[in-house]
Amino acid sequence: MSLVLALIAIVVSLVLFAARRRHGYWQRRGIPHDVPHPLFGNIGDWPKKRQIAVIFSDYYRKYKSANYPFAGFYFFFTRTAVVTDLDLVKRVLIKDFNHFENRGIFYNEIDDPLSATVFSIEGQKWRHLRHKLTPTFTSGKMKHMFPIVVKVGEEMDKVFSNKVGDEKVLEIVDLVARYTADVIGNCAFGLNCNSQQNPNADFVSFGKRALSERRYKGLLDFIIFGFPKLSRSLRLKLNVQEVEDFYTKIVRDTIDYRLKTKEKRNDFMDSLIEMYQKEQEGNSDEGLTFNEILAQAFIFFVAGFETSSTTMGFALYELAQNQDTQDKLRKEINDVLAKHNNQFTYEGIKEMKYLEQVVMETLRKYPALAHLTRKTQLDFSPEDPKNFISKGTTVVIPALGIHYDPDIYPEPEKFKPERFTEEAIASRPACAWLPFGEGPRNCIGLRFGIMQTCVGLAYLIKGYRFSVAPETQIPIKFVLKSFLLSAENGIYLKVETVSK
Template sequence: MASRLIGNLKGVGQYDHDGLLTQKFYKKLKGRSPIVGVYYSIKPVAIFIDINLIKDFASFHDRGIYYNERDDPLSTHLISLPGDKWKQLPSTCSPTFTSLKMKTMFSTMMEVEMKRKLTKFARVEKSLTLKKVMSLFTMDVIGMGGCAFGFETNSLEDENNEFFRMGISVFDNPGYSTRSTFVLQAFRGYARKLRLKLFRDEVIKFYTDFVRNTIDYRLKNKEERNDFMQILIQLHTSKREDKLSFNEVVGQTFVFHIAGFEASASILQFCFYELACNPDIQNRLRHHINQVLRKYDGEVTYEAIMDMKYLDQIVNETLRKNPPFGMLSRETTLNYKIPGTDCILEKGTSLHIPIYAIHHDPEFYPNPSKFNPDNFSEEAVKNRHPIAFLPFGAGPRACIGVRFGVMHVKLGVIAGLRKFKYTLSPKTRQPIKLQSKFFVAQPEGGIWLNIESVD
């Protein structure tokens, strides 16, 4: 009876990361079937095996993720909202991430100083756990005025500040296990009737109070800022019928804060891990960064970073080999006939797109377990299937903050690599095993690196 209730979720939350779960089905069925049907608890789910099906995002742009606006405003965000509720947000929020806006944000992002923290590790402790340092860095960038919320967390100097503590707790102390979250998604209607919340009351209260206080302060003092929070306030105070509710503002604030610092920190730690494992690539990238900066009088400018083509390849290969999310969730919004078959996925069918499996498919990436930046040379990209790289999704529900996130990561790599060299510490477990309890990829035991200063 217990196995029937679990369905194909056996191992998830115990020893299998969700990306590895879907990879098992992908490897077993590729070439034999365009999709595979599995059960998450007693809920049927279709996993796409044929990469050509994934292009048709218009037929299944909803994510089918559980949210409960009444009791848990943090769940009411851009990633989870369906249909018309979702359509309003990308067009109104996307101006935050234009090239012009990114240039404006850039000078603010540069104010976050990571060098002093790394110098301390290099001189005193000689080793560091990457995730913590990168989380402190990304938290400070997210909070800076002109970027997202207009407050300074100063996490690199004060690790006990409330924003860092609360943000980390979302992942270290989640409301539900990974397996329970899958079950919650499968029975969304019942979960809402039972008024179940995805997040703990402490976390909900923290973000709700922050948003309420920020809105009240800016309206009372007639203060307007050119940041993400200001766009949300305008959508909330608008006289339009489809204006954002207060809870929806809380939801967008939460997801931008959490996704912005956690996903970026995860990418950075894997990037430095790969560089430590591949010293030749690390030295080449450091040389490339310094060579490009000489063209810009040693200044780290927006234009200089755009000129760092090898850095692009390094970041993309990190995202290929270690994607932050192992799979994408979708739900059909129309009946969908699978091309070349008589099979119809009825409206409301849950879908999973196996990102991790596709990124580790030797058809698209020869020797996929090897870290190889040449996978993203111009020629390699041109000759590869366009859907074979999906770290942030694709189609209308791709992440709208990709530019910000990638810039965030590049700044972290430059700041961490220009004056420091990294080698693998014996504290790092080899081979890396992904923790099963997190949706955002995290290695068991963390990543520890030895650090030393370079001239």
């Protein structure tokens, strides 16, 4: 027994020594940082007290004035550099991208195929996949998918019309989430998901489960997120089996049906099936395997469903508090529609410049993914030794902190779409607006996300007035445990039909 106790004591001592050694890295380099907790590092407030992006935003504010372009941070035991200088942000995301190509997050393409998305995979595989997928999101492809988005928008208008007739205060986020689920379900899978008529539709419920549920009830998140390579070696999985089975069946059935019927819909799935056929014919350079298609269809649905619906919800929340802005937007929408025979057209939506500014300002205040991560592939050794970042360091760009920096955006708490006129954008430094990232690894679906958000908002603002209700939570509170910014308990607003 004494021998066992001695061995345990030795192991514990070695672990504590290794932890102290790891947590001493920034101090040895003289980099400013908060004193880390022995176990949690600097992440102890998450997820009980602060949302993770808020932690990084607060860190940005605290250390921006320090005499370094980044501050040291520990994500549990992982050494992390939180960037506080926009010039270094630009170097990480664009100019020196070859040093920071990967995100360093978990994926396991063998055991957990849904995790091997264009967002998460690395190296040459990512470069090939990104190259293959890029033509799927061109302006021409968006134009082909536009009628599908409009059709779903018309359905949302009917749903709101029925709701406003019998209840004035509505929870907005759930309603617009059903709109985005139907849009992406149609475009990604060619399926009429019926989410707007059926609140319990599978596409909505499984979309929410994919974002909120973890394979091991979150008990192994410490290993999965902190040690992704080790997690792959241990054959760990991120997604729950029911979610994997649901999306696998949907993608398999969709591919089989379209190949059998030769149906063409000019949507996202058409493009994926073309690449799948090339792979089946032996053209691996231009083709995609079934599992690769499965992962991309999955991330397209899950990412677009959540991010666009939360953006629409936050936009309506701000417009409810800024009636002059809402009136100005409604006038623009009506004026442009009048020029297009009161029809929603792709060209007409592009003409709604103020609508785009409203969306961009919403994304400034509420970027869905409010911090960006990169993993240093090579020692980053620029001219100034203060900028040195060693290989293997995680780099965090606190987008939320940058978006609320008063030196970049005066009065950052105020909702001012005029910040995003062409002249105002040109007056700011590069990489000051990061809801979709920037550089070669920016969000591949940003055009689609903005399009479906603009169409949805145009339908709603045209037909309805949104205002603050007693149930409206001001200021907004974020869901603490989520990596994405979302409103705690939804967003409740008073909704009235606009008199024609």
